[in-house]
Ligand code: SF4
């Protein structure tokens with residue numbers, strides 16, 4: 001707990017209270033965020049590759065769409081699993097409350113899934129690349145708010161001071177770029193040439209760097225603005241319960257991949273790039289989980 | 302009409318009568334609470350004091366729980382009460398995450414969100430909330446904030462300068478006031494919570510009612 005002069009002055013101790021609620025949004029929500037990052041991230045990367053390396057990326061239209069469909073469904077499945085009343089999910093469509101990021105997100109994610117199936121149809125059944133690429137532009141545009149809405153949802157949690165919209169939305173986009181580029185490096189296999197993979201490596205490295213800078217900025221400067229943020233960040237400082245997981249996440253998701261990408265460029269090694277991609281994907285889960293859990297440890301009343 | 306609550310902390314003696322009355326009236330399941338009285342001990346021996354703070358939903362004017370609810374299960378009544386429709390609720394727990402006062406819980410029996418409704422069902426029959434009736438020292442004052450002649454409005458006027466709300470910085474504009482409150486009673490970060498050192502129990506946290 002952060003040092004409050006108040007405590008020293010008054011020596012105030014809670015001596016009788018009800019038990020506080022435990023974790024409200026558990027690891028299921030972490031999987032939700034992680035899978036959605038991959039689901040939209042690969043779409044961003046396909047769009048980028050089709051512009052920068054059209055020859056190499058041409059054959060990835062259908063496989064990328066399938067990967068996106070799989071991960072968006074993992075995201076939807078875990079969203080549903082997290083509900084205490086999953087069979088009432090349909091209420092979101094019949095009694096929508098449009099001030100809620102959950103409602104807006106659910107509607108957008110549904111439209112996104114529809115468009116992904118259209119992409120699959122265009123690439124696999126109709127084999128119409130021109131129509132695919134035209135539709136892809138709209139899918140990419142929709143993928144941006146689908147990526148961002150979880151940041152909006154976190155920011156609507158007035159109780160959790162740590163989650164602010166500007167930082168969380170940047171983190172969501174960087175997470176999508178990081179996991180999307182990592183997934184494409186692994187998915188590309190022999191279809192993508194080294195130049196295309198190098199481009200993906202640059203995206204991975206830069207998004208890792210930006211995310212790391214944001215987390216470190218919050219870590220160092222967050223406590224200077226708000227008492228609650230200071231108290232929450234104590235859980236990842238010193239011998240706090242999430243200190244080890246936080247730093248493991250930062251190293252595995254960001255620092256090691258950055259180093260490995262530099263190394264892969266100097267040694268022209270695809271295997272090192274693949275290792276960076278695997279670490280980034282695994283580390284992202286840890287990073288997201290810590291950031292999800294720590295504000296929930298703070299007593300609200 | 303804008304119904305509101307005021308608790309005079311000078312009067313509250315921590316008997317928990319309101320807490321029990323609420324439990325019984327609303328059949329609040331074990332391990333969950335709509336209203337509770339928190340004890341915080343202040344000072345060092347022999348200069349010590351025990352404070353008592355009843356805590357319930359604030360029926361915020363700008364309620365984050367209402368805003369985040371995807372299906373409008375949480376909604377405003379015309380009298381200003383923030384009410385909940387348990388049939389509508391999908392149990393996303395967004396409201397539990399949004400409320401800065403920890404006022405909402407997931408009912409382990411119905412698997413839906415629930416909270417203090419200022420006893421909306423009693424108000425509809427022109428009765429006072431159960432906690433108001435149970436309080437032996439009339440520390441709970443309930444009434445219409447829009448009516449300058451109501452008890453609560455008069456109490457606020459009389460105690461101007463010593464009326465507080467919880468976490469005003471959150472911009473929720475609570476319709477629940479305290480007289481004689483302070484940092485120790487109203488700010489949860491201003492006191493230590495020591496694991497296993499409560500008066501009558503050793504449980505600091507409980508799993509959220511439900512399937513997680
Ligand atoms: S105190 Fe919490 S539950 Fe009550 S109206 Fe305000 S935000 Fe909603």
Ligand code: SF4
Pocket residue numbers: 366369370371372373374375385389390391392393394395396397413414
């Ligand atoms: S748990 Fe129920 S009341 Fe709370 S935000 Fe979700 S749907 Fe609304």
